[in-house]
Amino acid sequence: MNVLASKSQLRASFLRWSLFLVPLIVLLGFLAGQLGSPQTAWFQGLVKPSIFPPPAAFGIVWGILYVMIGFALALVASAWGARGRELAIILFALHFAGNLAWTPVFFGMQDMTGGLYILVYVTLSLLVVIWAFWRVRRLAAMLLLPYLAWVAFATVLNYQFIAENPDGGSTEESGAVERVTL
Template sequence: MSSSSEFLKIAGAIMLPNLGGFVNGQITRKHIDNWYRHLNFPSYRPPNWIFAPMWTSLYSGMGYASYLVWRDGGGFGGDAQLPLIAYGTQLALNWAWTPIFFGKQKMLAGLVDLLALTATSSLCGVLFFKINRVAGYIFIPYVAWLSFASLLNYSVYKLNCGDKDKKEIEAATLKKE
């Protein structure tokens, strides 16, 4: 296999998650000034400028990790099949968070998505590790960031929980009883 062919596969794997990140960045920008900046935040919230480079590096890492697993695990028909399904699932959950949190302004639903994302990403990292150790290790900072993002989402929710969210919680609680 030629090195240029391999390079294109790596580049494609890295660009895929970043494409979703770019689209979500456009969604986020629309809501920063008219909604997000007016929320109450915990003291440990990083400055807004941190998020774009953080996500770009995490997306690039996870994309490269997916390439390693695809390459070493026999592609979609080999041992890599389940890990790549987990990868696609966590990527879909990742991309869903921005439209939920920023687009629909549903902080609680965003938190639920983040918790599912963190669990799925953790599983993905373990499955990747079984195929390629480096790919598994690449998921450690990603899962750590998702854990922090979950805490941040929870804190923002708690600091801004409005009557609408309280009613949604009460309605969901009554349905369970």
């Protein structure tokens, strides 16, 4: 026998999932951010592209996006019985692992090309996640659209870093830890 949940039961389920997933997503994002830093001499020595926003913008934007991502995931997770729910959650997990890998690769390993490959994966897999979320809860998919815009911008920015720093920002040849442009 199939019994539909009442609106209050659905709200309670969403609230429970939100109370768990929003802090979890924010915490995972924070922890990944600890595995690399823009405060390194390597990054400070890179030529910054003209589209590089103020450094404070990154923390603000990612904080807001991680909360929105958590709510989107909670909407899908609380959609018990919805067709495609499990697939959407699995696709999200595979996608989000890529998101969390970018900071350690770009800042930690100082690998701009590897970071670009990760961002291409993140962008493409996010499109698949949005499609899967749309099939379960349209609002969840729409909550991911600002994230998609930011990831697309980050991909272009990462590419611009490679174009502006064809040597990879290497300080090995000269032993310099700071680049001075005249």
